[in-house]
Amino acid sequence: MTSLLLGAVVLSAIYALVGFAWVLLNRTNGILNLATGAQLAMGAYIFNQFATEWRLPWVVTILGTVAVIAVLGGLTHLVVFRKLAGQPEFALVIATLGLASVLKGISRLTWGTEARIIREPFPDVLVRITPDATTTTYGLLGCGAALVVFGAAFAFFRFSNLGVQMRAAAENPVLAAQGRVAVDWVYVLGWAMALTVAAIAGIIYSYSTALSFHGVETLGLRGIAPALIGGMTSIKGVLPGALIVGLAETFGVKFFGGPAQEVTAWLVILVVLLIRPQGLFGEKQVERV
Amino acid sequence: MRSSRLRAGSLAVLAAAALTLAGCSDSGSSPDGPYRIGMSMDLSGPISFNGKPAAAGLKTYIDALNKRGGVNGKTVDLKIVDDASDVAKGQVNVQQFIDEGRIAVFGFILTNLAISAVPMAAESSVPVVGLGGPANLFEPVQPYYFSYELRAERLEAAILNYIDMVAKEQGIDQPRVAVFSVDTPANRDMVAKATEDIASRGWILAGEPQYMPVSPTDVTAQAQAIKEAEPDFVLMSHNDAGALVAVKSLRTQGVTVPVINQWAGSADATLEQLGEGYVAFRTFVSPTETDVPALAEMRAAAEDHGAADQMVNSYFTQGWVAGLIIEETLKACGVDCTGQGFRDALEGLGQIDTKGLSGPLTVSAASHELVNTVRFYTWDPEADQAKAVSDWVSARN
Numbered sequence: 001m002t003s004l005l006l007g008a009v010v011l012s013a014i015y016a017l018v019g020f021a022w023v024l025l026n027r028t029n030g031i032l033n034l035a036t037g038a039q040l041a042m043g044a045y046i047f048n049q050f051a052t053e054w055r056l057p058w059v060v061t062i063l064g065t066v067a068v069i070a071v072l073g074g075l076t077h078l079v080v081f082r083k084l085a086g087q088p089e090f091a092l093v094i095a096t097l098g099l100a101s102v103l104k105g106i107s108r109l110t111w112g113t114e115a116r117i118i119r120e121p122f123p124d125v126l127v128r129i130t131p132d133a134t135t136t137t138y139g140l141l142g143c144g145a146a147l148v149v150f151g152a153a154f155a156f157f158r159f160s161n162l163g164v165q166m167r168a169a170a171e172n173p174v175l176a177a178q179g180r181v182a183v184d185w186v187y188v189l190g191w192a193m194a195l196t197v198a199a200i201a202g203i204i205y206s207y208s209t210a211l212s213f214h215g216v217e218t219l220g221l222r223g224i225a226p227a228l229i230g231g232m233t234s235i236k237g238v239l240p241g242a243l244i245v246g247l248a249e250t251f252g253v254k255f256f257g258g259p260a261q262e263v264t265a266w267l268v269i270l271v272v273l274l275i276r277p278q279g280l281f282g283e284k285q286v287e288r289v
Numbered sequence: 290m291r292s293s294r295l296r297a298g299s300l301a302v303l304a305a306a307a308l309t310l311a312g313c314s315d316s317g318s319s320p321d322g323p324y325r326i327g328m329s330m331d332l333s334g335p336i337s338f339n340g341k342p343a344a345a346g347l348k349t350y351i352d353a354l355n356k357r358g359g360v361n362g363k364t365v366d367l368k369i370v371d372d373a374s375d376v377a378k379g380q381v382n383v384q385q386f387i388d389e390g391r392i393a394v395f396g397f398i399l400t401n402l403a404i405s406a407v408p409m410a411a412e413s414s415v416p417v418v419g420l421g422g423p424a425n426l427f428e429p430v431q432p433y434y435f436s437y438e439l440r441a442e443r444l445e446a447a448i449l450n451y452i453d454m455v456a457k458e459q460g461i462d463q464p465r466v467a468v469f470s471v472d473t474p475a476n477r478d479m480v481a482k483a484t485e486d487i488a489s490r491g492w493i494l495a496g497e498p499q500y501m502p503v504s505p506t507d508v509t510a511q512a513q514a515i516k517e518a519e520p521d522f523v524l525m526s527h528n529d530a531g532a533l534v535a536v537k538s539l540r541t542q543g544v545t546v547p548v549i550n551q552w553a554g555s556a557d558a559t560l561e562q563l564g565e566g567y568v569a570f571r572t573f574v575s576p577t578e579t580d581v582p583a584l585a586e587m588r589a590a591a592e593d594h595g596a597a598d599q600m601v602n603s604y605f606t607q608g609w610v611a612g613l614i615i616e617e618t619l620k621a622c623g624v625d626c627t628g629q630g631f632r633d634a635l636e637g638l639g640q641i642d643t644k645g646l647s648g649p650l651t652v653s654a655a656s657h658e659l660v661n662t663v664r665f666y667t668w669d670p671e672a673d674q675a676k677a678v679s680d681w682v683s684a685r686n
Contacts, residue, residue, distance in 0.1 A: 003542060007509025014506065114338030114601075115530045117558040126541060134541050205506065208537060210530040210559070214335070218504040246507075253510035258500030259472055 002133040004250055010139040012246030013146040017201035018223025019230065019238040020149060021194045026232045028170045028190035031081065031092050035100035036198055037220025041213045042103050043069050043199020044118070044206045045111055052119040069199050073191035081191075082184065100217075107213050115210035124207065138207045145200055146239075153235055166190065225265040229272045231282020240280060244268060323359070323366040324619055324626060326351075327386035328611075329406070330396040334373030340398050343608040344369045345591075345599035347395065350612020353590040360619040374399045379406055387413045392628045393618075393635075394418070395437075395611050400426075407434045415628040416635065418614070420607075423475070427658055433632060435657040437611055437650070439572050439684055441475050444526060444551040445483035447570055447663045447684035449490065451549060452522045454679065465495040467520035469511065469535060469548075471527040472500035483524060486686060495520035501527065505534045512538040521546055528553040536563050549665070556602060560668040560675045568678060570663040573607045573647045576600035577674060583644035610643050614650070614659070617641055648681030661685055 018040065025033045033039075046068050050061040080099065084092055128134050157163035168176040169186040177183045201223070202216045209215060225245045230237025245265045252264030272280065328347055331340030348369060355364040368391065372379040379402035386394050387410065394410060395418045397403040403419035404426065410417045411433035419426075420438035427440065439447070449466070456464040466487050470476045480498045487494045496518025499511040512535070515523060525548050527535060532554035539548065548567050555569035557577060574581050576588065587609050591597045599605055614635070619626060622634035641650040641659070648662025662681035669676035 003513055004509060007507060007513075007538075007541075011507040011509070108333075112338055113335055115528070115556075117533075117562055124537070134543065136537065136541055139541075209505075209534045212504075212530050215504040215530050219506055222506065249507065250510050253508075254514075257497070258502075258508075258511055261505075262502055 008250040016242035019226035021198035022227035037217035038100040038103040040202035040220040041216035044202035070192040073195040231279025234281035237281030329382035332371035342605040346605040346608020416632040468498040
């Protein structure tokens with residue numbers, strides 16, 4: 001039982017990172033980003049290019065990946081979504097679908113379709129947590145990354161000027177702009193942050209398997225589950241949402257077999273949304289007529 | 290009057306020329322022209338990372354063959370067309386090959402393309418030489434379908450035959466075998482066969498067969514179930530990415546017995562990453578192996594014809610062997626070879642010696658499955674490469 005719980009927690013950490021990317025962009029930019037999975041994959045491939053193909057020092061690899069991804073995020077807003085400002089929500093969603101296709105095409109043309117092994121900064125060894133429960137170094141890395149990301153996000157949005165501005169722009173962009181908040185740059189930052197966290201999730205996941213666009217993109221799409229359960233407008237809701245999904249998947253398989261793995265998360269989503277449509281921590285959308 | 294006679298004469302000449310050309314395409318091969326062969330392969334789609342080396346291997350062999358004068362005094366005109374693993378494109382390719390009078394079609398890395406192409410090709414008496422397929426392509430034998438790759442259903446027999454060998458070496462009389470497979474319809478059939486096969490050998494199926502998704506994120510629960518079953522061996526069926534997740538999870542749960550996987554999980558990088566205790570089979574040797582003399586000829590030809598960068602995995606060898614099959618068949622077929630003639634000649638070849646690039650290939654009227662043996666590999670950290678841990682093992686019960 002302890003080993004199953006530990007496995008569920010490690011899985012939840014990855015889902016939490018992916019869910020964060022979904023929720024952050026929805027919360028700050030108001031976009032349901034169906035390209036999240038593709039962006040996870042692109043981030044992992046860019047990291048692999050630095051780390052494995054060019055074999056650059058790790059500091060350069062990490063900073064270089066973050067820089068490239070941040071620029072890509074910024075360009076995504078400036079080139080595509082800024083021009084769609086004011087359009088109906090479905091148009092933005094369709095645009096993200098188009099973005100996913102473009103990213104897939106670029107990845108195929110640049111790196112092909114074969115699965116790759118990313119060069120490791122340290123070996124993936126077993127780590128015994130309790131006498132009955134073992135994980136790996138990269139499993140712990142995923143948990144650590146999730147804690148750092150959520151801790152940093154909490155501090156950023158609560159205590160930093162920029163974080164407050166982002167919250168203001170998310171609440172009411174018109175008022176925020178009138179209050180001299182540079183809404184455009186807030187949105188650029190939102191994209192950059194979401195893509196960076198997505199890339200972290202994609203990279204850590206790829207260390208547990210081989211890097212393939214399809215595999216990482218699938219993780220990205222599954223990652224909407226914790227976001228929906230926690231609430232698409234609630235960053236803090238992602239953590240419990242991820243834990244619920246991780247536990248549901250792991251124990252779903254335990255009691256109902258392997259085929260239940262892909263189904264249990266969606267069943268949990270259905271149940272939660274039937275009871276609380278905005279998610280466990282999401283804000284109820286009130287429309288005044 | 291003179292101009293109308295001239296016009297009539299020109300029309301007659303044109304008509305004669307058209308009839309001659311039509312006659313050429315219908316016959317499949319004129320005594321003077323080259324042998325025409327087609328290949329439909331995934332060069333840009335989801336399996337292109339294997340399709341491109343496969344196509345390059347075949348093209349390299351044919352280029353080398355033509356350089357040494359071809360077969361029966363004729364060269365081989367090989368046309369390779371992309372199907373991107375798309376059924377519609379595959380059908381278009383086959384129709385194009387038929388219209389061009391090609392006498393055989395090779396390729397189709399995804400078997401559903403072969404399934405859709407076979408009826409069309411058979412109607413035109415053009416044999417399709419594909420890569421595996423479901424049981425109904427082989428039982429009963431389809432006159433115009435051959436396979437130069439192992440059928441997916443046979444992988445369980447190959448792995449269990451290997452386990453039989455190892456269990457005897459280790460003195461295990463009644464091996465406990467756990468089954469851990471990707472959850473697809475073809476693999477469910479394979480698992481059902483494996484379960485029957487394990488029982489018929491008097492062995493023990495350790496626990497319930499466990500399934501994992503095509504792109505697994507976590508398989509802790511399945512790995513724990515396998516641990517509780519206390520197997521001596523794990524029969525696995527998944528690709529490289531899935532094998533990495535599954536085997537790492539098994540080891541995290543404390544399952545350290547040998548895990549034996551199929552050829553989709555046999556890439557050098559996977560063998561290296563998973564190291565000792567992980568074994569996977571291949572049906573063709575990898576270009577990176579150093580103990581197969583025939584590879585030297587293949588490598589030299591690849592360098593000579595600008596295909597060295599495509600020698601990335603055993604699919605290149607598979608393509609090269611396809612070229613060898615073509616050469617042997619054409620030798621037997623003779624100078625004036627049609628589609629029907631190619632089919633008959635291929636079926637009559639019996640055993641084909643690939644000089645160690647694969648196990649012996651066999652074909653007959655009773656079986657159009659050329660590949661019936663596999664070889665198992667693990668990683669050798671001292672030599673820093675994959676090493677064979679078996680000879681060619683039968684993939685039949």
